[in-house]
Amino acid sequence: MEFETVIGLEVHVQLSTNSKIFCSACATYGGEPNEYIDPVTLGLPGALPVTNRRAVEFAIMLGLATNSEIRRFNRFARKHYFYPDLPKGYQISQFDEPICERGSLEFYLGDIRRTVGLTRIHMEEDAGKNIHDSRTSSSLVDLNRAGVPLLEIVSEPELHSPAEAAAYLKSVRQLVRYLKISDGNMEEGSLRCDANISLRPVGQLKFGTRTEIKNLNSFKFVERALEYEIARQFAILKSGQAVIQETLLFDSTTGTTRSMRSKEESSDYRYFPDPDLPPVVVEESWVREIELKLPKLPAQWINELVTEFGLSLYDATVLTTEQAAAEYYHRVVTACNNAKAACNWVTSELFGSLHRDGIGIEQSPVSAESLAQLIKMIDTEEISGKMAKSVFEEMFSSGKDPVALVNEQGLKQLSNDDEILAVIRHEFDAHPSQLTGYLGGNDRLHGFFVGQVMKTTGGAANPKKVNDLIRQEAALRRPA
């Protein structure tokens, strides 16, 4: 029997607001343990939450960017459970009334465009961190993270492979980074992922029993954990047994999953509307205002690069991975008017050098305008493509513009026909025996003269012209 994999992801995105979602304590990552705390973060007696409007605005931005329906009347609910990293004994979240519903997200798996439905996006506060100190066998609590705003993005169970799940997750990160609502940094935990996965016989409509895998903190782990879990569930089903609905933890060192709790042990969170927080009313005018501030999104960028600049879908997706790269490319192509060359230079030379030096495109020593200038110099045959590569290296290390570098180093390409012809004539006269052989039909000697001319001009001669002019001059000298 063949099985189909069904995956849905729950992605937690930490919002990059200055302050926490319900108080004015700093929401920045890091800090000394318990540096970013106040009465509200600590859950002190008498402390009260006040909603950070900016966090709501960020949620609306993501909702608009995913074509979600935006709820006008938003209530927060309390979700109860006891844990040392949860200061109030409840988490303020949204329960049956999330701010965004029925959205969708478009992404590419290679060249294939996929659209996945988003069940809901809701706002909530993050918990703190428990750190176990094995030396003293005690647990320590750091509440810096407690109260940092989160958006939980729940996808429909519409992903069908680990690779697709990873591609979807990457597109979530890409989108929140374009919107500048999160840095999407998985190592620092500002993007976290839980996966629901089940198998069902191909053709069956009813979903199989699912398991939920927690703690997937890198794209690679998402794929590895899902691959492991598919194999595990497949083996169970194959042997005629039933998958148990449970929550699993992925262990990245062994690459396996292990049980955290079963469905029977799942807690009753006793959700009810938080009486400390009046509902957040999202006025139509507020939504319109936010909509006007939205940047151009990845899907729009890709469409524009393909239709207006004739790039391949692959090139367009590579260039739009980050907003800064897409914008950089756009500036280059606007200034040089050569879309394909601009794409090649950006994706190979520039990305290669940036990657080698470990710097972001925002810090690129070569400005988009300089790169455009370099491309124009190639197009007007001022320099050769080969020379351009070394000029680019110079530009990247010195930050100088290409015109200055070419002048400084006398790198200008020799393209003047008369000047090149003078050199050719000089080389013909200097090598009479080779010339005789060449004129007599030994075409291998053509390469000899090209090499001589290039050597004499120090490589500055336009090789294509040298090639053509040698044949032209030889034709003149051949007996009729």
Next chain:
Amino acid sequence: MSDLASLSISEIRVGLSSNDFSCVELTQACLNKAEKLATLNCFIELTAERALKAAAGVDELIKAGKQGPLLGVPVGIKDIICTEGTRTTAGSKILANFIPPYDATVIRRLKTAGTISIGKLNMDEFAMGSSNENSAYGPVKNPWNPEYVPGGSSGGSAAAVAARICPITLGTDTGGSIRQPAAFCGIVGLKPTYGRVSRYGVIAYASSLDQVGGFAHNVRDCALVTKAICGADPNDATSAQRPVPDFESALGKSIKGLRIGIPKEYFVSGLSPEIDSALKKAISVLEGLGAIPVEVSLPHTDVAVSVYYILAPAEASSNLARYDGIRYGHRAQGTLDLKGLYSKTRSEGFGLEVQRRILVGTYVLSSGYFDAYYVKAQKVRSLIVKDFSDAFEKHCDLIVAPIAPTPPFKLGEKISDPMQMYLNDIFTIPVNLAGLPGMSLPCGMTSNGLPIGLQLIGKPWDEEGLFQVASAYEAATEWHKTIPALAV
């Protein structure tokens, strides 16, 4: 010199500005009176050193010519309100060692007004109780007769004012916790409209019902303390963005033509005959002043107690989840796993009534029961709100009612029967459920010398109306001048 501790605010203002006494002398007199009446157990902690230091500071300000309606006025604070650097227990063992690092907004406002806090007042644990017998620090006794309860949960706040230990105190009212002890102790107490006073720094019992208010000897003093604590607060999202009227200017205004609603559901067979007759006399006094009594109906009165004992415990079970022994407060000793630490800490730290309400609240919020209890109760709550708005829209400007069906009862009399204790709040609870302002003022004495209170219930945000009627009534009667013997 007369007993400085028993002066009203206006007498204090005159005395301080004309140098009859200093603020330090006044404060010392209050502290002495508190010590003298220590057996009443009004205070969980007296903060003499801090108070005298603050008083000396006020004396300097007065010398420099500073004035203010509450400058130098000694106050007592219910121990549910956070005071920076001063232990705040909420009457519970679980917070026996809790020293807040911040002041509640009402405390900041009182400090700005120049009041002198003399200490933290006893109360039912987490404001859960109607007799002050649920305090981990022992019951408060009624200054009129120490065998009787002072009411609750703000029993210490009411008893300290009634015993003339200080002129004003702060309390909180979730189901009657200001009005009922004010009635039992024969003083004035006001629960403002929900949202009128910031709850920031006020230890939460039931967030959608809790409200801070003041106790005083008379209506004017109550207006002054209320004015000082009201107003929007950016730290409390449920505080209302509304201007605060000058309540003092409502005092002394005629009540001629005002329609006084008499809810028929409040004058039923369970009402003590002495209270019934005191109320009827009070109504005829108001009528004599030109008010027009009209009968009104609040048909859902009989279910208010049930609604309250679903919603308040639900919110309480959530609000009290933070007392887990991890960050502050009591923590159980011994090697325990996490679950064991939580349950031992909470079993040791919370008293029986608090545990009872946490269990009830946890139950009504549990999946499978939530709709039948919590959701249903919220629906009925909206009917109670509608009862009042219908009455105010169609029939009356303000409502007059008893505070409690019985006069003060003896210590120990009802403590073993929670249902009987809960029913004592039948006339105060609807006001909290509807978020309305409610006031208690003295209107009579029982045959055995215990006070009877008159409740005034206003439209939302109409504290002015309450002060207007209360001051007219007070001017026409002598009840507010009657003082317990031990206070003299």
